Each structure stands twice: as C-alpha cells, then as structure tokens.
Amino acid sequence: MTKRVRKAVLPVAGLGTRVLPVARATPKNLLNVFDRPILSYVVEEARAAGIEHFIFITSRGQGAIEDYFDGNPEIEGALEAKGKTDVLAEVRRDILPPGSMSFIRQMAPLGLGHAVWCARELIGDEPFAVILPDMLMAAKTPAMAQTVAAYEKVGGNIVVVESVPDSETHKYGIVALDGQDGRISKMTGMVEKPAQGTAPSNLIISGRYILQPEIFPLLERQGKGAGGEIQLTDSMIELMKSQDFHALEYEGTTYDCGDKIGLLKANIAFALDRPEFADAARAAIKDLL
C-alpha cells in the first residue's frame, strides 16, 4: 500500500528574469492566463488530485500570493450587494480552506533543490508532490491526477516527462529510461541541463513530481550543480540508487509560462478553450492577423 499524497510544494520564489519587466513587482506566478493567475490553475489541478495542503516557497515581495487565495470581504461583499452571483462564484472558487496553505521564505535564490528542502519540516515523513507552476498543463484528466494515478500503480518516486525537439534539451532536466512501454517507464538516469548534443533522450522533466521524504537528507548535503545552483535533479539521482523512479509521459499540453511567448500562447489557448469567450477571442485574433 502506498501512503496517500496529501501535500504539495510549490516553489514560487524565482525572480522571473525571463518575464521582466512585468515580474518586477508582481510575482511571476500571479501573471494572468486569460482571467486567472497561473497559480489558480495549478492549485485547482492539484486539488483535483486530492492535494490538501499547499506549501509555497516564496521570496521577498510575494505577499500577494497569500492574498490571492484568501477571502476578500470587500470584493465579495460588493459582488453580493450587486447580486453578481456568477462573478462571486468565480472569485470564491480560488479561496483555500483555513489551514491548508503554508508559506516558507527561501531567503536566498540557491536553486530548486534548496527550495524543496525548505519544506522539510512541513512535509515530515510522507510522500509529497512538487509542482513547478511555470509549467502550466492543460489536460482532460488534470496532470497531477494522472501523476497520482501512476504513483498508486507503481509507488516510489514519479517524475512527469514529455518530449521536446533535440535542440531544446539543454534547457531542462532530462531523463533516461529503461525501455519505453506505455506511458509509465522505469527510469535509469537523469541529468540537469545537459550540454547540447549530450542528452540521453529528448524527454524533459516537466514540472510535476511525487517524491519520497528520503530526498530531504540528500538535499541537505547536495552541492551546487548546473548553473551553480542546488539542483533537485542531482538529489533525485542520489535517491535513485536506493529507490525506484518512474517517468510518466502525461497526456496533455504544457505551456511554459516563465517565458514571454509561452505565456502569450497560454493566454490565447485558454481563452479559446472557454466556450463563452471562444468566438470573441477567435475574432480578435483574426482581426490582428
């Protein structure tokens, strides 16, 4: 029997250097994709997979994230008074239950591995999810739910992957598989940001993970890796010596919202996906082209 995955770590402390200047004063994960912030979609995705506790790893100036998921009596009261029940329902959809969010300051931008390590006391001794919110995943069955289903099948550690053109592999963590049979495959290796032409496959680490708590002591001693940062991938390579890792090739489309064009594309795609806006969005795009 696998232990249920109840908690998710969301590293949101990044400076958003690829989306400057807009990310100067607005946390990059609060940037909008159509009419909701990026974080709203990923939190909803995680809740649909049974995640009950959200641990945000933040940096200075990100208090707006707490405010977004909290109630707002002024806005709610105004909508109620005006009888705007549909907008009110949309607003309330993102309010998280009391006690289900925690915020930890990373204090210094030392890398993803360090960010995850900051959550060790709140995770304790149970498996947990890691969600990289930049990577917005549109899928019929939410990506995290696909990940939890894979975990319930094979246990251990799960890393969601997807293929990219060979020319892109140097920007990501890359996995090596022990043959591919369906969507869930045993992993044999990983490398963070391999030099061009050296990647063991074209399957990137996409930004959804389920990890066992034994990763924490490894993160604690993890030295700097690619880009001079403490890399989660490097500690996963260590953990793979004693525990199973499976890659899940999920079904869906990923938008890299940490990138200006990726964010633009997500905005267009999510508008077109909304029945009540699709026609107007299509007309507006056509008009521009």
Ligand code: G1P
């Ligand atoms: C991180 C991970 C990398 C993963 C990527 C996905 O890199 O270290 O393995 O492929 O996210 O976006 P970063 O984008 O923080 O450099």
